[in-house]
Amino acid sequence: MKSETSNNNLRQLAERLVQYGKKQGADEIEVTLYDGLEFNVDVRLGKIENLVEAGSKFCVLRVFKDKRAASASSSDLGISTLQTLIKNAIGRALLTQPDEYAGLPAPALFKVDYNSLKLYDPEVARMKPREKIKLAQTAEKIALEDKRITNSFGASFLTNEFRTVLANSNGFTGEYLQTYCSLSLGLQAGQGDNLVEDYWFSSKRHLKDLASPEEVARKTVQRTVRHLNPQKIKTQNVPVIFEPTMTSWLLAFLFSCVSGMAVYQKTTFLTDRLGQKIGNDLISVIDDGLLPARLGSRPFDSEGVPTQRTVVIERGVLKNYLCNTYAARKLNLVSTGNGDGNSVVPNNFYLEAGTASPEEIIKSTEKGLWLTKAIGQGLNPVTGDISRGAFGLWIEDGEIAYPVSEITIAGNLGEILTSIEAIGNDLEFESSICGPTIKVAEMTVSGI
Amino acid sequence: MIEKTKMVFPCNNHFRLRTSDLKQALELALSRGGEFADIFLEHRITRSILMEEDIIKETSENIILGLGIRVIKKDQTGYAYTNDFSESKIKFAAEAAAAIASSTEVKTSPLKLKLRPIKPKKEVAVVKSLATSSELQKKLEIVQKAYNSALKFDPVIKKVQVAYGESSQQVWIVNSEGLSIKDTRPMVKLVVQAIAEKNGRRESGFYGGGGRVGLEFFSNQMIPEEIGQEAAKEAYLLLEAIEPPAGEYPVILAPGHSGVLVHEAVGHLLEGDFIRKKTSIFWNKLEKQVGSEQITIYDDPTIPGLRGSYNVDDEGTLPEKTLLIERGKVKGFLQDRLSARWMKKILNGHGRRQDFTYWPVPRMSNTYIDRGEYSADEIIHSVSKGFYVSRLSGGQVEDSGKFTFSVTLGFMIEDGRLTRPVKQATLIGTNLDILQKVEMVGSDLEFGLQTGTCNKEGQDVPVSEGCPTMKISRMTIGGVR
Numbered sequence: 001m002k003s004e005t006s007n008n009n010l011r012q013l014a015e016r017l018v019q020y021g022k023k024q025g026a027d028e029i030e031v032t033l034y035d036g037l038e039f040n041v042d043v044r045l046g047k048i049e050n051l052v053e054a055g056s057k058f059c060v061l062r063v064f065k066d067k068r069a070a071s072a073s074s075s076d077l078g079i080s081t082l083q084t085l086i087k088n089a090i091g092r093a094l095l096t097q098p099d100e101y102a103g104l105p106a107p108a109l110f111k112v113d114y115n116s117l118k119l120y121d122p123e124v125a126r127m128k129p130r131e132k133i134k135l136a137q138t139a140e141k142i143a144l145e146d147k148r149i150t151n152s153f154g155a156s157f158l159t160n161e162f163r164t165v166l167a168n169s170n171g172f173t174g175e176y177l178q179t180y181c182s183l184s185l186g187l188q189a190g191q192g193d194n195l196v197e198d199y200w201f202s203s204k205r206h207l208k209d210l211a212s213p214e215e216v217a218r219k220t221v222q223r224t225v226r227h228l229n230p231q232k233i234k235t236q237n238v239p240v241i242f243e244p245t246m247t248s249w250l251l252a253f254l255f256s257c258v259s260g261m262a263v264y265q266k267t268t269f270l271t272d273r274l275g276q277k278i279g280n281d282l283i284s285v286i287d288d289g290l291l292p293a294r295l296g297s298r299p300f301d302s303e304g305v306p307t308q309r310t311v312v313i314e315r316g317v318l319k320n321y322l323c324n325t326y327a328a329r330k331l332n333l334v335s336t337g338n339g340d341g342n343s344v345v346p347n348n349f350y351l352e353a354g355t356a357s358p359e360e361i362i363k364s365t366e367k368g369l370w371l372t373k374a375i376g377q378g379l380n381p382v383t384g385d386i387s388r389g390a391f392g393l394w395i396e397d398g399e400i401a402y403p404v405s406e407i408t409i410a411g412n413l414g415e416i417l418t419s420i421e422a423i424g425n426d427l428e429f430e431s432s433i434c435g436p437t438i439k440v441a442e443m444t445v446s447g448i
Numbered sequence: 449m450i451e452k453t454k455m456v457f458p459c460n461n462h463f464r465l466r467t468s469d470l471k472q473a474l475e476l477a478l479s480r481g482g483e484f485a486d487i488f489l490e491h492r493i494t495r496s497i498l499m500e501e502d503i504i505k506e507t508s509e510n511i512i513l514g515l516g517i518r519v520i521k522k523d524q525t526g527y528a529y530t531n532d533f534s535e536s537k538i539k540f541a542a543e544a545a546a547a548i549a550s551s552t553e554v555k556t557s558p559l560k561l562k563l564r565p566i567k568p569k570k571e572v573a574v575v576k577s578l579a580t581s582s583e584l585q586k587k588l589e590i591v592q593k594a595y596n597s598a599l600k601f602d603p604v605i606k607k608v609q610v611a612y613g614e615s616s617q618q619v620w621i622v623n624s625e626g627l628s629i630k631d632t633r634p635m636v637k638l639v640v641q642a643i644a645e646k647n648g649r650r651e652s653g654f655y656g657g658g659g660r661v662g663l664e665f666f667s668n669q670m671i672p673e674e675i676g677q678e679a680a681k682e683a684y685l686l687l688e689a690i691e692p693p694a695g696e697y698p699v700i701l702a703p704g705h706s707g708v709l710v711h712e713a714v715g716h717l718l719e720g721d722f723i724r725k726k727t728s729i730f731w732n733k734l735e736k737q738v739g740s741e742q743i744t745i746y747d748d749p750t751i752p753g754l755r756g757s758y759n760v761d762d763e764g765t766l767p768e769k770t771l772l773i774e775r776g777k778v779k780g781f782l783q784d785r786l787s788a789r790w791m792k793k794i795l796n797g798h799g800r801r802q803d804f805t806y807w808p809v810p811r812m813s814n815t816y817i818d819r820g821e822y823s824a825d826e827i828i829h830s831v832s833k834g835f836y837v838s839r840l841s842g843g844q845v846e847d848s849g850k851f852t853f854s855v856t857l858g859f860m861i862e863d864g865r866l867t868r869p870v871k872q873a874t875l876i877g878t879n880l881d882i883l884q885k886v887e888m889v890g891s892d893l894e895f896g897l898q899t900g901t902c903n904k905e906g907q908d909v910p911v912s913e914g915c916p917t918m919k920i921s922r923m924t925i926g927g928v929r
Contacts, residue, residue: 044725047523047524048524048548049523049524049525050524050525050526050527050807051524051525051526051527051547051548052526052527052528052529052807053528053544053547054527054528054529054530054541054544054805055530055537056514056529056530056531056805057531057532058531069505069506070506070507070508070509071506071507071508071509072508072509072510072511073508073510073511074510074511074512074513075511075512075513075514075531076462076491076511076512076513076531077531077532081511081513085509085511088509089507089509092507092509092584093507095504095507095584095585095588096503096504096505096506096507096588097503097504098503099503099505129547151725151726151727153725153727153847188727188847188848190848193729193849193880195727195729195847195848195849196848197727197846197847197848235694235695265500265607265609266606266607266643266645266650267607267643267652269650342506375844375845375846375850375851375852376842376843376844376852376853376854376874376876377841377842377843377844377854378852378854378872378873378874378926380652380872382643382650382651382652383649383650383651383871383872385871385872387692387854387872387873387874387926388852388874388926389844389850389851389852389874389876389926390876391850405850406850406876406877406878406924407876407924407926408694408852408874408875408876408924408925408926409926410692410694410873410874410926444694444926446694446695446924446925446926447695447924448695448696448924
């Protein structure tokens with residue numbers, strides 16, 4: 001594995017390409033180089049099924065000429081290929097129309113301290129393949145000891161080590177190194193044609209933060225068997241409790257609706273709502289690129305803009321859209337450091353935790369659905385409409401009565417935001433978008 | 449000034465590797481006791497154009513170059529890839545892949561390997577004017593035509609976005625059985641999204657076309673104006689659409705894109721890996737009756753021009769039209785090399801991968817329900833109260849057979865006629881149950897929009913699907929009414 005010291009070759013290549021672009025006539029140019037190492041092992045029924053070890057590099061670049069933009073990318077890092085891509089991009093830019101909002105960000109006034117973000121763990125880089133294989137095997141073995149589990153989709157252990165180098169013609173040069181590791185497991189239970197499945201995982205930047213194989217096994221088993229012998233239910237309107245993984249997809253949908261790109265394009269129902277009350281007082285949503293060791297943290301975004309903590313919703317009031325430089329200019333706002341090429345991505349986008357425990361939330365529910373799994377798309381940012389296939393546990397008198405399947409849930413994100421009744425205290429950062437358990441006052445659950 | 453817009457890349461041997469280099473790598477890959485090894489080399493050029501807010505906002509050009517080395521021992525796979533074609537990096541990759549077979553005794557005797565170049569039997573691409581070799585100006589015109597026709601469809605259309613994409617993928621696959629095969633795979637795609645707005649209500653419509661075809665497709669098969677208008681029309685109709693009903697109803701699927709149902713409800717669960725691992729509910733159902741006699745399903749990678757077609761799959765097998773379900777009975781599975789070997793079945797050319805960073809897994813190509821005997825009218829007239837699925841945006845399935853698919857535009861059926869348009873709804877079912885509930889299959893087989901992509905285990909591959917008008921006796925619709 002590589003050392004943590006700076007990679008001069010990549011930095012020099014990036015700077016050289018920036019100079020080349022300027023010489024060829026680009027007004028502005030931005031070059032990003034990635035250098036990654038990947039290790040992945042899939043274990044199934046005790047045996048290694050797939051073992052992958054590989055390194056690869058990648059280049060992404062944008063040029064601007066007379067306010068016209070063009071971009072390119074390549075996994076061929078040969079200098080002649082990259083130079084041709086730059087020349088072609090400048091040529092294409094001239095054939096398109098000027099866009100007064102296009103261009104690189106102005107140079108930033110400050111820098112984020114890379115070390116404070118704790119993105120790199122030398123322990124992950126040092127791990128031996130056999131230790132990684134062992135972790136995956138152990139997790140699966142423990143799970144298969146449970147007699148209710150009848151088949152396995154396998155356990156996987158994955159590590160990544162990734163360097164990002166960014167240089168642009170406004171004088172920005174920056175780089176950072178990050179690690180990532182994850183342990184995941186998928187299981188099947190049931191007999192004949194009545195099968196159920198689920199998975200669980202832990203993913204972190206630091207090995208010491210990763211859940212143990214025992215914990216991953218225990219959670220996956222519990223998540224899988226709770227769906228056994230589901231019943232069908234009648235179509236009705238009831239309260240729906242979202243467990244944290246379900247809150248996460250709801251938040252991912254919310255993210256797509258507060259993305260500055262969608263806002264200026266008017267493809268979100270939250271267009272023109274800044275400063276307005278869009279949810280009730282319980283709801284505060286944050287995007288924060290600076291949380292130490294979290295998966296979505298980074299010192300600067302794809303345009304070199306320093307990341308920050310942005311309050312998106314404060315006690316129900318929409319405070320900020322999340323923007324890259326382009327969206328910010330279109331909306332007369334300031335970039336929030338969420339740039340990703342021509343689009344916008346979350347850093348750590350989360351719903352602030354509440355005070356109730358998930359158990360208390362369930363207890364408070366006379367009748368309703370505890371949503372544990374959703375499949376299918378059915379999210380429309382233009383309207384906020386939600387319609388997805390669902391699995392869950394039926395709640396009666398504050399207790400779990402039985403699992404339900406072959407149902408769908410339907411509602412509208414705008415209505416959900418104003419009708420969240422309770423927010424749990426169980427916020428965990430297992431992905432860059434996350435939230436705790438929430439209870440929504442009413443949604444339509446369709447069955448028979 | 450730039451005098452020409454044709455892009456310049458030397459296109460003979462992007463790989464700059466000799467057969468002897470690959471032979472050496474294969475030998476090294478098998479040096480730890482692996483039973484089979486192959487190398488997948490890929491060079492792909494992809495270009496795109498984006499138009500919105502009345503201007504061409506963005507063009508891009510992307511290159512993928514790399515190779516992946518795979519070693520198989522029994523049902524175990526070792527995989528490594530690199531985009532650096534230096535001797536040392538290829539050697540490193542071959543050794544990393546070889547490690548799956550952990551024999552410590554390193555074989556030194558060279559394989560008596562002789563690579564025999566073979567050629568695909570068929571050309572599935574229907575191309576007169578290769579998009580990746582055509583002038584940018586022509587493509588800009590196509591994009592602008594689609595944009596303008598969508599915007600001018602009706603004053604309620606407030607916003608249009610047009611995306612054009614083209615690619616040309618060159619592959620070279622060699623393996624330790626001596627196979628050496630090369631292929632070139634062109635593709636184009638034009639998609640339009642239109643947003644309609646009226647009285648504070650906003651809706652969006654989508655349409656598109658393309659496939660393994662040349663640029664002439666947009667002048668003789670589906671003109672850009674048609675694509676723009678269809679997208680606008682959908683958004684326009686949705687402005688008047690009512691909320692979907694909730695509960696169980698008879699469902700009729702429109703021909704073409706409704707094939708997504710077959711893809712999700714049946715196709716995935718007949719993929720060889722899920723069968724081999726016994727996680728699919730179909731694993732023990734070969735030759736068993738699982739559905740109504742109305743249903744016959746094929747997956748055919750050899751249909752000319754379609755998006756899911758290929759001349760050779762991503763592990764060098766010449767593909768075949770594969771019968772999956774015949775009159776309700778399971779007749780076949782989608783195989784890649786590993787699953788076919790393990791199950792002692794013949795290869796049918798369904799080993800596919802997203803790119804060189806992935807090993808192949810069994811995948812669908814163009815999956816369709818074969819034509820039946822009813823006319824679309826007969827089918828619609830047979831329902832007094834039900835739901836008609838006009839356009840779908842996608843779906844998802846679990847190995848246990850539970851699946852959903854998302855309807856972007858539907859209609860209510862009342863007294864055997866289509867009445868009010870219905871907006872976004874999700875349909876859910878269990879595959880065995882739905883297969884048995886297929887009551888009528890029409891004679892009007894069509895393939896859907898050639899814009900679809902299927903994701904499995906993180907890998908995206910282009911696919912398409914088809915079906916005739918079809919009636920399912922009952923299905924749960926996730927609405928709010």
